[in-house]
Amino acid sequence: MAWLRYLTPARTDEVLLVCFPPTGGSPVSFHAWRNLLAQGTALAAVELPGRGDRIAERPVTEPAAVAGAVAAEVTAALDERPGTELVLVGVSLGGLLAYETCRALRRDGIEVARLCVISVAPASRLRPVPGTRSADEVRSILADWGLTAPELLAHPEFDELYLPVCQADLALSDRYDGRLAAPVDVPITAVAGTEDTIVAADAMRGWQELTTAGFRYRSLPGSHLLHETHATEVVREVVTGHGEGGSGLSRRRMLRLGVTAGGVGLLGARGGAGATASAAPAVTAVSDPTDPVELARLMIRFDTSHLGEGGVTLPYAKAMRDIWQAAGVPAEIVPTPKPDNVHFLARVAGSGGSTPPLLVLGHSDVVTAGGEQWNVDPYGGVIADGFLYGRGALDMKGANAAFMSALLRHLRAGARFDRDIIYLADCDEEGGPYGTAWLVEQHWAKVAAGAVLTEGGWLINHPDGSPMLASLVCADKRSVVVELVAQARATHSTKPYPGMAITRIAKAIELMQNFHTPVNPNALAKKYFTALAAGTRDPAFAAAIRQMLAARDQRTRDDAGAEVVKRSDYPHLHNALMRSTVSFVSAGAGYYSSIIPGRATAQARVGFLPGGDDPVQTIADLRRLAAKADVQLRVLGATGQSEQEAIDTLLRNLAIPPSTADTDVFRFWADAVGTVYPNVTTTAGQFEASTSGNPWRSRGIPVYGIYPYALDNESINRMHGVDERVGVAQLRQGTELLYRMFERMKVS
Template identity: 50%
Template structure:
C-alpha cells in the first residue's frame, strides 16, 4: 500500500485552525487564499447557523449546535474544486487536502491513497470504536469526482459554488458533493461533541465513481482487508414530497442498483460528393433507426424492490388517481393490464422519469457521430445508447436481440464490449452483475435510518427501494455486505432533471435538514462516556 502522508502546511496554505475556527453558538470558517488556484477554497466564506426549524405536531424538530459545520458552506467549497472526471479519473488531491484539514481538526485519522493517475486519490477518515466490539465498521461512502460540465451552457459558473434564491448551484451539488458534505459535516459535529461510537466509522471519498478504472473495486482488489465494513451507506434513495412540494411524502433507502450496458447503432452507405446526394445516406438511415428506438417502450415489469416501493408510495401519496394507478399496476394479472396501469401511473407521477426507470428497461441516447467535411456525404453514421435494466427484470440478451430486430432494415446494433471480449461474454458478465442479491433490510443501520428520518421529516413514510442508477455498491454487495443508498434530502422534479445536467443545484435548507438526518442516524451509534465496551449500543450487532 502506498499512501500520501499529510504534508506540512506550505507557505500560503491555510492552517487547519484557520480553516475551521470554532466560535460560540456557531462555527466560523475563515477560508484563506491557497498557494494555487486548484487548491483554493472559499475566500471570506462563513459557516453559519445549522438547521433551525420550528417544531410542530407533525413536522421536524429544532436542531441547533455550537459544534455544527454548515454543510452548505462545506458543499460550496467542495464544488469550487473542479473534480470533473473526463473518463480516466479526476484531479481530487486538492479536494482531499481540504477534507484532511476538516477531519484532522476534529481529531480523526486521515489517509489519502494514490492511484496510477497523478493527483487522483482516494480519501479516508477513520473514527475508531470506543472500545472492544464485535460490530464491524459503518462505512460512509461518497465520491469526490463529478461528471464534466461541458457541452451544454450553464447560466452560473458550474464550479462557483454560488448560493442564489435558496439554492446551491454547481456541478456535483446533487451528485454527490451535497451528500458528501452531509456525511462529513454530521460526522465532524459528533467528533467535536466528543462522541464515542459503538463501532468504527469510516468516511471514504472515492475518486473514480463516475468514470475511470481506479475506483472502489480497484482499491478493494489492490489492498485486501483495508476496508471491511459491516454496512455501507452511500448515494441512492430519495425523499419525495407530496405534490404541494412542502410536505414530506416518502423516504426511501435503496438496496439494489440498476445496471446499464452500452450499445452502438451504426449505418453504412458510400461516401460521395455533396452535389450528388444518394437516397440511402447513412445519416438519414441512422435517423430512421433512432426514431424507431425512440418510440420503443419496454414492458412494465417492476422487480420485488420496486413493488415494495410502489406499494408504500400508493399508501403515502395524497393523489388518489396516482394511488389507484399504482395499485392497479401491482395487482394486474396480465402484461397488457400491467402496461396500461403503469403508463397511467407514470403520467400521474410528480417524478415520471424516476418512476419510469423503476418499472422497466429504458433506453438513454448518449452520443452520435457522423460527417467530417462539409463537401462530403459521410459513408458512416453511428449513435450510442445505454440500455438500463432492473435486477430481476428483462433478460439483457433477449432485449438486445429484440432491439436489433427492430432496426434491422436501417442499422446494425452491437454491444460495446471490453477489449478482447465477445458480445456474448459481455452479456454474460453484465447478467452476472444483475444477479447480485439486494441488501437485506434486517440490520440495525436500516432501523436507525428509519428513526432518523422521522426525527427530521416528521411522519414521513419510509421504505426500501430500487435505485434507478448505478453506484459503487456492487463490489460490497457481491461479498454479501449490506449497502444502502440515500440522498438524505427532499428533491423536486426540476432538481432531479438537473442532476448531471445544466445548472445543477440543491436547496440550501434541504441540505441542512438532510445533514441533520445523517447526524441523527450516527447519534444512535454513540455510547455513554465511561461505558466499558463499545458493544453496549442502542441495538445488538445485527447486520452491522
C-alpha cells in the same frame, strides 16, 4: 519579432513583471501601471502577432505556441539580469497564457516568484469549443463583454485590421483543454472584479487547485477590465506577497515593487513597516465544517470532473484530510496508478465493541459540466433563490457534505460510536479505471465493513412541497452501452441518395426511442410503489399504482404503468423504476459540409432492473429494430472486452442479491426519518442508476443508498445536467436526518 514590449526604461532590475493582455488587447492595456511601480521594477507586456509592431504577422491560435515563445524570451531576459525575480500577470485570456507560460518556464527549471491571474476562470475548467467563430459571433462577444469600444466595432477597417486578431485570441481559449492542466509549484494570486459579468468573482477561487505553493484570492470593486479601471488597487494586490522565503517575493523585493502612485509607497499604503496585507480565505478553508452548506460549497469548488478517464481528486482529498485531522480523526490519501487521482479515507474509531464498521461512501469525482451553457459557474458553489448550485451539488458532493458534517458535529460534542465509522471519498465512480473495484482489490483491509451507506434513495415531495416518501435503496440498476453503426457511400453533398448513413442512423434512433420495454417492476420496485401508493394524497395516482401492481396480464400492467407515469410528479424517475430503459447519449457523423459521410454512429445506454427483463432478449429486440434501418448494433464493454464478455459482466452484476433491510443500520435510518420528517412513509427501494457500492454488495455486505435531502422533480432532473442544484434548507434538514441516524450508534 520580439514578444515582450518594455513599458519602463529600467534594464538592471530586481523584479521583472511580465503582463499578458486580455482578448484583443495589447501592451497599451498596462500603460497606467508604469507610474504605479517603484524604481527597480521592469514592466514588460506581451505583444501577440497581428497588432502593434507585429501587425503584419499572422495571429497565433495555439496556446502552447505562445507559451513556448514567451518563455524562451523571458528566459533570455533573465539570463541578462542574474538574480532578478520574475512575476507573471495575466488578464482574462492573458491569465490563461500566463499560466501556460509559467508551466513552460518551470519545465525548463526557471524560477517564477508568483503567478497573478485577473478576471479569468481556472484553466482546469476550460474545455475545447469545436468549430470557428464567425465574424458576427466575434463582434457580438466583443460588444457584450465590453472589450472593444462601439466606435471601433463600426470602423470601416475593423474587419481588416482587428477582427482577425480577436478571432485568433478567442481561438486560443476555444482550443484549450483544461483536462491537461496541472498544478504548478508557484504561488498564485487570483484577483476578481465584483461587478464582472463575464467571469463570476467567486469562480476564481478555483485557481487554488492549480498551485502547490500557496494561494491568495482577492475580490475588488470593478468589472472584467478592472486592471485598467482600478489600476492602483489591482497593482497593490499583484505585488502583495505570500510571505517570506520560497512562497513568494522576499520582503525587500516586494517593497521595491510596491505601489508609488501619488507619492504613496507600499509602506505608507499599508500603515507602516509592521503592517501586513490581509489575505482572503483560500478555497481549502471553511469556517465551520459542521455547516453542510459551507462544506458542500467548498467541495464543489474543486473541479474533480472527467468523462471516464479519471479526474484530479488530490487537491480535494487534501482539503478533506485537513478538516478531518483538525477534528482529531486519522485520515489517509490512497493514490492510484493515475497521477493526482486518489481515494481518501478517514476512520472514526469506535468504542472497541464487536459491531463491524460502517463505511460511509461518497464519490469525490463528478461528470464534466461541458457542452451546455450553465447560468452559474458550475464550480463556483453559487447560492441563489434558496438553492446551492454547482456540479455535484446533488450528485454527490451535497450528500458527501451532509455525511461529513453530521459526523463532525457528533465528534465536536465528544461523542463515541459503538463501531468504527469509515468515511471514504472514492475516485472514478464516474467510469474511470481505478474506482472502488480497484480499491477493494488492492486495499481491502482499509475498507472492510459490516454495512455501507452511499448515494441512491430519494426523498420526494407532495405537490405542495412537503416531504412524502423516503426510500433507502437496497439494489442498483445495471446497464450496458450499445453502439449503432451505419455504413454507406461517401460522396459530394450535392448528390443525396436513398440510404445515406446519417438518415439510417436517424431512423434506427427513432425506432429504438419509441420502443417501450414492458412494465416489469422487480420485488424492490414493487415495495417502493406500494409505499408510494400509501404515501400519496392523490387517490387516482394511488389507484393507478395498485392496478399496475395487481395486474395479471402484460397489457393491463403496461396501461396502468402509463397511467402511473402520467399522474406522477416524478414521471421520469418512476418510469425508470418500472422497466428497462433506452437512453441515447451520443451521435456522430460527418466532418465537412461538402461531403455526405459514409459512416454514422450513435450510442445508447440500456438499463436493466435486477430480476426484471431478460437482458439478452432485450438486446436481441433492439438489434432487430436497428436491422430494420440497415444498421448494426453491438454491445460495448470495458477496454479489451468482447461483446459476450460485456454481456456476461452485466448478467453477473444483475444476479447479485439485493441488500437485506433486516439490519440495525436500516432501522436507525427509518427511526431518524420518523424524527426529522414526521408522517413521511419509509421504504426499502430500488435505485434507477448504479453506485460505487457493488464491490461490497457482491461480497454479501449490505449496501444502502440515500440522498438525505428532499428534492422536487426539477432538481432530480438536473442531476448530471445544467444548473445542478440542491435546496439550502433541504440540505441542512437532510444533514439533521443523518445526525439523528448516527446518534443511534452512540455509546453513553
